[in-house]
Amino acid sequence: MYRIGLIGVGHIGAVHARNIARHPELTLAASYSRSPQRREAFAAEFGGRAARDLADVFEAPDVDAVMIASSTDSHSALLRQAARSGKPVFCEKPIDLSLDEARRAVTVARDCGARIMMGFNRRYEESHAAVRDQVASGGLGRLQIVQLTSRGPSRLATVEYLRSSGGFFRDKGVHFFDLARFITGDEVEEVSAMGAALVHQDVRDLGDFDTAIVSLRMRGGALCQIDNSRTASYGYDERIEAFGSQGWVESCRQPAAAVRRAVGAELASAPFPQNIYERIGGSYYRTIEAFADFLADAGASVPTIEDGFAAQCIAEAAVWSAREGRSVKIHELDAR
Amino acid sequence: MYRIGLIGVGHIGAVHARNIARHPELTLAASYSRSPQRREAFAAEFGGRAARDLADVFEAPDVDAVMIASSTDSHSALLRQAARSGKPVFCEKPIDLSLDEARRAVTVARDCGARIMMGFNRRYEESHAAVRDQVASGGLGRLQIVQLTSRGPSRLATVEYLRSSGGFFRDKGVHFFDLARFITGDEVEEVSAMGAALVHQDVRDLGDFDTAIVSLRMRGGALCQIDNSRTASYGYDERIEAFGSQGWVESCRQPAAAVRRAVGAELASAPFPQNIYERIGGSYYRTIEAFADFLADAGASVPTIEDGFAAQCIAEAAVWSAREGRSVKIHELDAR
Amino acid sequence: MYRIGLIGVGHIGAVHARNIARHPELTLAASYSRSPQRREAFAAEFGGRAARDLADVFEAPDVDAVMIASSTDSHSALLRQAARSGKPVFCEKPIDLSLDEARRAVTVARDCGARIMMGFNRRYEESHAAVRDQVASGGLGRLQIVQLTSRGPSRLATVEYLRSSGGFFRDKGVHFFDLARFITGDEVEEVSAMGAALVHQDVRDLGDFDTAIVSLRMRGGALCQIDNSRTASYGYDERIEAFGSQGWVESCRQPAAAVRRAVGAELASAPFPQNIYERIGGSYYRTIEAFADFLADAGASVPTIEDGFAAQCIAEAAVWSAREGRSVKIHELDAR
Amino acid sequence: MYRIGLIGVGHIGAVHARNIARHPELTLAASYSRSPQRREAFAAEFGGRAARDLADVFEAPDVDAVMIASSTDSHSALLRQAARSGKPVFCEKPIDLSLDEARRAVTVARDCGARIMMGFNRRYEESHAAVRDQVASGGLGRLQIVQLTSRGPSRLATVEYLRSSGGFFRDKGVHFFDLARFITGDEVEEVSAMGAALVHQDVRDLGDFDTAIVSLRMRGGALCQIDNSRTASYGYDERIEAFGSQGWVESCRQPAAAVRRAVGAELASAPFPQNIYERIGGSYYRTIEAFADFLADAGASVPTIEDGFAAQCIAEAAVWSAREGRSVKIHELDAR
Secondary structure (H helix, E strand, C coil), X not given: CEEEEEECCCHHHHHHHHHHHHCCCEEEEEEECCCHHHHHHHHHHHCCEECCCCHHHHCCCCCCEEEECCCHHHHHHHHHHHHHHCCCEEECCCCCCCHHHHHHHHHHHHHHCCCEEECCHHHHCXXXXXXXXXXXXXXXXXXXXXXXXXXXXXXXXXXHHHHHCCCHHHHHHHHHHHHHHHHHCXXXXXXXXXXXXXXXXXXXXXXXXXXXXXXXXXXXXXXXXXXXXXCCCCCCEEEEEEEECCEXXXXXXXXXXXXXXXXXXXXXXXXXCCCHHHHHHHHHHHHHHHHHHHHHCCCCCCCCHHHHHHHHHHHHHHHHHHHHCECEEHHHHCCC | CEEEEEECCCHHHHHHHHHHHHCCCEEEEEEECCCHHHHHHHHHHHCCEECCCCHHHHCCCCCCEEEECCCHHHHHHHHHHHHHHCCCEEECCCCCCCHHHHHHHHHHHHHHCCCEEECCHHHHCHHHHHHHHHHHCCCCCCEXXXXXXXXXXXXXXXXXXXXXXXXXXXXXXXXXXXXXXXXXXXXXXXXXXXXXCCCCHHHHHCCCCCEEEEEEEECCCCEEEEXXXXXXCCXXXXXXXXXXXXXXXXXXXXXXXXXXXXXXXXXXXXXXXXXXXXXXXXXXXXXHHHHHHHHHCCCCCCCCHHHHHHHHHHHHHHHHHXXXXXXXXXXXXXXX | CEEEEEECCCHHHHHHHHHHHHCCCEEEEEEECXXXXXXXXXXXXXXXXXXXXXXXXXXXXXXXXXXXXXXXXXXXXXXXXXXXXXXXXXXXXXCCCCHHHHHHHHHHHHXXXXXXXXXXXXXXXXXXXXXXXXXXXXXXXXXEEEEEEEECCCCCCCHHHHHHCCCHHHHHHHHHHHHHHHHHCCCEEEEEEEEECCCCHHHHHCCCCCEEEEEEEECCCCEEEXXXXXXXXXXXXXXXXXXXXXXEEEECXXXXXXXXXXXXXXXXXXXXXXXXXHHHHHXXXXXXXXXXXXXXXXXXXXXXXXXHHHHHHHHHHHHHHHHHCECEEHHHHHHC | CEEEEEECCCHHHHHHHHHHHHCCXXXXXXXXXXXXXXXXXXXXXXXXXXXXXXXXXXXXXXXCEEEECCCHHHHHHHHHHHHHHCCCEEECCCCCCCHHHXXXXXXXXXXXXXXXXXXXXXXXXHHHHHHHHHHHCCCCCCEEEEEEEEECCCCCCCHHHHHHCCCHHHHHHHHHHHHHHHHHCCCEEEEEEEEECCCCXXXXXXXXXXXXXXXXXXXCCCEEEEEEECCCCCCCEEEEEEEECCEXXXXXXXXXXXXXXXXXXXXXXXXXXXXXXXXHHHHHHHHHHHHHHHHHCCCCCCCCHHHHHHHHHHHHHHHHHHHHCECEECCHHHHC
């Protein structure tokens, strides 16, 4: 049984706490929030104790591993502290909004030999993983095109959140930049991005995007298309497909229930999933399972802090590309 | 919080115990099996105490409601005992293999004013319930045909089980006889059944069927087709469709995952569900939810002991029809 | 090039004339109707000459083969005349409404060594044929259940047509009785049928059915379910499925076009086919192709007059079963 | 009846000749090829006379309209000649490989008041047109993203063809650049393209692409993604989807036949279409129908020579973008 110390008691913290409770090998030992009230309430609801301060998590003898689910601006400092604590760490993406800060966290983690798993839960969505397995098996031959679609049913994010999120590519795009690397098993060489604020005036006022498309060229030659929207009127829509010289594979969009209905000539299916949890909810639990496996076996393959950094580099290149109206090569980031 | 006393600690008892544990308003107070070893082991695994005897369930002050999940031949006696105890009861189908015994249990239950819910879990399968709702709403107009398909991926049942199960129609068919009533909101008038033992030699030796088809005529005129198989080589396959003068609705068969794959010109989907829990597993939990609602509100609509008796009458008529090679009217059962 | 003499210039005659025009090896030489006006108009529209009388078809040196597409009550007499003419014949189903008359036609045809193809076009529907091929290949193992669904979008038939059609089982059912034999490669042993007039008052007044279900037991043990409706509010719906101890295959229902649409959470497909030609229209042309092949090669496999007779026997047994409320064995027909 | 003069007797000429023969209002009057042998053979196969020279088409009193289906390098000269002849014209895309030549043809056509329909057949693919209709109806609200996928099952093109085709974007891409304008009802503002030669060495040697992705920004703000491949191992795969602030619509990929099959747990569909005609073959006939309508009514809406020019401008911008690694604005083409 591994005892988890959780930092951050917001929405995603609660998702993780519920999955820890379901997992036979994990238990929630302590939860920390800067707000004493919130951490007490959280401990009352999900079990374990409320930690007095960060040391009461990182140095506590009853905490075997730490999960960082706090706000993005605290991640890199916590990652460094975690690295030094010697405890294994699970950290929500991204590492930091500043690429320099993120790089610093990677360096410290490497120097400390820290065991860090980044929370890229979509790698654990079963239908997405099936696409990756098919590519990795060589069954598609020479990879030609990968497409990644993800569109949310409504803008969950508040203006406050958006302002501190680093923008569309760093906040939402980063999941798919990671998936592009994960699925192709290759590194991105070149990024071209276009964004638009088509639906939300307040997003437009922030200079951010609610809709974006990205083209990637991988080192091995494959091309990727990503399309993302913060707002899809018709539901939560996520799909991936890949094809190559010998085959094709798709993680499909699909109605949320196996029901069809005709009235007169009108033929209707059950609707698409209406929120992210209906579509990829299972991936959050499987992510926690993977963390448990990683705790049991340091050699288990999980998304690393280097993966986190690589995804952020692509996001950074996308921001740059959209701003300058040109393709950006990943190696240009070093020279910035 | 309702405290449950569970009688029967076999396969289905464990399914219920797990769902009780998931439900926020239910807790497992006591478990009973004739075997002291098995009840102790069960209590150790699922919580609560091991009941010493039936009185330790039916008369225990720490038991609010009783679930009967023991072998079929004990159901009717336990139902009568439960009825007299005054505690609300959940009982697995069928009431009894003998229609006379079943009728006696119904009478006792009625006389005692017992609150009994029969475990017809398929009523709680969401896609099936959507078919029923569509019919009940009148959206299909005058109902014409209902089809119910259920085929299991392999013969889970042992010869011992089969011998005591009352045969295919009483054991498996009964679920779909109940669904036919539930979905049409109507009573069966006439039954015509054909059965065959096509795959399993030991089933044939028992004079039982592994494959069967049944035609029903409802009082309101609608026709139903049921097809059942104990063994479907390709997976667990369950679907329902209904149509009438104004529309059509289907609870569809569907691959177990949203993945498609092409190799050369071969196009493959993810396989069909490979066991009953992949297809209708969720219905077991929703059945337990319905029982909790029934405990909170005696007026909540659940499958009653009269529903259980009606389904058994249809099963009896099917047995009779298959044996005699003719349609059997339900009212003939009274005259038998 | 084979020159065709067509008898009967109604709806189905026109369908065949159009397909003859499309076929590179066939040409319409002569058309006959009792009405001089109608045969002249038909010849003007579809080419070839208007035949003066039946002899002008059966004995004409410019006619290589005869197609009988006249009303049902003329079929058996025309078949006998055709058999004696020595010309190869294509005949629409059924042979005759009277089983005795049909038997007489079969005997004459056999005595004359006539080359007759019955117009069971559904054997030539590609998706249905794929089911048959899968069964015939042995790929399903021991066959367990075959289901045949066919529901028409509206009652095309007039009361006059219905009155002379021989009733639902002889008129519409016969196609699926033929398919049951074709797909299983086996003979029917036992028939159980239920019919109802649920939608059309005039059908009820005739004592006929607009909705019916039939169960068949094949000699080899497989069970079949057929469901038919003259009126399906939601479109033309035809599907077949079969499964056995090693596999499953389906000729699926499917929207008529590859379009999906969501408005808000409502998800709609293109509608089902809205008439028979949208669903199985292609089978009529392929039937004519098969007739051309049969003209070129007397050994080509086509539905024979014996197949026509076998299907009618099943229809007869279905009529009998529905009337008497019992299973009818095919061999009982001999003893009638 | 309109009498057609056809210039060009290659693959696409034969497709059109066959569709002219099917159309009740069109007839093939004359065919021209520079090769006397080929034009004689074509006339013998498809009817009409072999034209002696171009004047024998453009000035012939028995020719009501001209179809240009010759090799691309002859289109613009023929278009100018056709414009001056006063006869209505159907012309295969593109106008010319040189944008200057194309612009000259547009100017001449405009000055002559020529009636020209460009052969953008995909506008007439029914499922694609359904997407356009949904957008045009306003049913999607504010348009956000349009995706256009088209991948051919094998490289039909020879090296000779590729050398004279103007490259991937001008030859294949141009269809989808036209569709992007057609579906959005909007003009392209900005183009970003990436291409790769991943499968064919000879394509790579030519400096051309076999796989490409393109991002478009429309003037109204919507974003488009196009992905094209000359070679898709798994079949001919073409699909379109669009979504906006109020809805979503898709012209789906779909198996070529309505058959599914399971062997053990393997579940297979009929394969995807294996060639372009299986997927969009019908659109060629409907294009010819539209041309017949245009001959009858000069006001009928068809793809114009201006549409042809607009699509070529986007292709040109894509070539430029792929070469220079940056977004290209359409207005930059004027300044070139």
